[in-house]
Amino acid sequence: MIETRIKTGTIKNIIKETTDKRVSDEAAELLADLLSDEAVTIARVASKLCTHAGRNTITAEDIKVTVI
Incomplete structure (x- = not known):
């Protein structure tokens, strides 16, 4: 499992600002x-999309295709 995670303080700031x-x-x-x-x-x-396209750099388009 990955060790890096979004910080709780960042989440609190997002909620506070929005x-x-x-x-x-806990939430x-x-x-x-x-x-x-x-x-x-x-x-x-x-x-995987990046590798399939023969690239070594993940692009914004890779992220968009993944999410949408």
Whole structure:
């Protein structure tokens, strides 16, 4: 499993900037874990697209194709 994850503080900042609600530590940690897992999945699929195209650099298009 990957060690890098989105920081809980970043999640709290996003929620604070986009809503008028507070967020519990537990909720922020859960969302950080979920988003981190999703980012790993997206990166892996985008990497396969990149390799298939004969490139070594994942592009924004690879990410878009993966997500959309």
